[in-house]
Amino acid sequence: MAVKDQFSRLFGFSDKTENEEIRQIPVDEIVPNPYQPRTVFDDEKIDELCQTIRTHGLIQPIVVRIRDNRYELIAGERRLRASKKLGMERIPAIVKEFNDSQTASIALIENLQREGLTAIEEAIAYQKLIDLHNLTQESLAQRLGKGQSTIANKLRLLHLPQEIQDALLSRKLTERHARALIPLKDSALQLQVLQEIIERDWNVKQTETRVKYLLEATENPPVEKEKKQKWKSFSRDSRIAINTVRQSINMVIDSGLPVETNEEEHEEFYQFTIRIPKKKES
Numbered sequence: 001m002a003v004k005d006q007f008s009r010l011f012g013f014s015d016k017t018e019n020e021e022i023r024q025i026p027v028d029e030i031v032p033n034p035y036q037p038r039t040v041f042d043d044e045k046i047d048e049l050c051q052t053i054r055t056h057g058l059i060q061p062i063v064v065r066i067r068d069n070r071y072e073l074i075a076g077e078r079r080l081r082a083s084k085k086l087g088m089e090r091i092p093a094i095v096k097e098f099n100d101s102q103t104a105s106i107a108l109i110e111n112l113q114r115e116g117l118t119a120i121e122e123a124i125a126y127q128k129l130i131d132l133h134n135l136t137q138e139s140l141a142q143r144l145g146k147g148q149s150t151i152a153n154k155l156r157l158l159h160l161p162q163e164i165q166d167a168l169l170s171r172k173l174t175e176r177h178a179r180a181l182i183p184l185k186d187s188a189l190q191l192q193v194l195q196e197i198i199e200r201d202w203n204v205k206q207t208e209t210r211v212k213y214l215l216e217a218t219e220n221p222p223v224e225k226e227k228k229q230k231w232k233s234f235s236r237d238s239r240i241a242i243n244t245v246r247q248s249i250n251m252v253i254d255s256g257l258p259v260e261t262n263e264e265e266h267e268e269f270y271q272f273t274i275r276i277p278k279k280k281e282s
Helices: 002-010 043-056 077-085 100-112 119-133 137-144 148-159 162-169 175-184 187-200 204-219 224-231 236-254
Strands: 023-026 062-067 070-075 090-095 260-265 270-275
Touching: 043 077, 070 077, 070 100, 077 090, 100 119, 119 137, 119 148, 119 162, 137 148, 148 162, 148 175, 162 175, 162 187, 175 187, 175 204, 187 204, 204 236, 236 270
Parallel strands: 062 090
Antiparallel strands: 023 090, 062 070, 260 270
């Protein structure tokens, strides 16, 4: 509780439960916390908690507040889920008088202290704390004892398309994969690479190589007029050869091999430099 109390003080309130009355309240009268940042719960972890409760009972009470003649959960979602799974009719709880801001903050802080949040859930929690307390990224980082770059990197994930956020939420995509997609900016390209990552089981380096290739292609698009003038210096056979090499390189990249290429035009010849790894990374 010491760490949690420290966070509570930093956010301008205290949620200490010492010397407060613990009530046995009906489980079916408890409604979910609307500010709960965790949307995915590990069934295996809930089962482990069930076993602990069977053996030792529920040691730590949940925290609730009264809203519309019902109990609204503030802290203890996993304990409540485990108790329901065990068929318990009542659960020990402490009733607090918290406003919406305090309720949201406690739920967010409680979950941020636990392992298992996905990167996108963590990012959402950070953004909600910033909005609730009118904080900057730097001030939030100071209150949570984290580096500002850590907070900033998480928040950038919220600018990705919803499909990518959903993939993070379902753990089909790692945070490092998602961060590699951010430089693309174009959502269509980001979704294209997302599909390639999932279908081809790309690692982070392969993803970064693909993103680098797409960035170079989009940042240096061919200008038709210049292209026509440029082709004048090449024979028809040379143009066919160059296009064939480019198409071949694209086919290799599409296969998932992280190929590095460079094109250089010299006065007497056109040069391709291609680096192909000896082993395909797993």
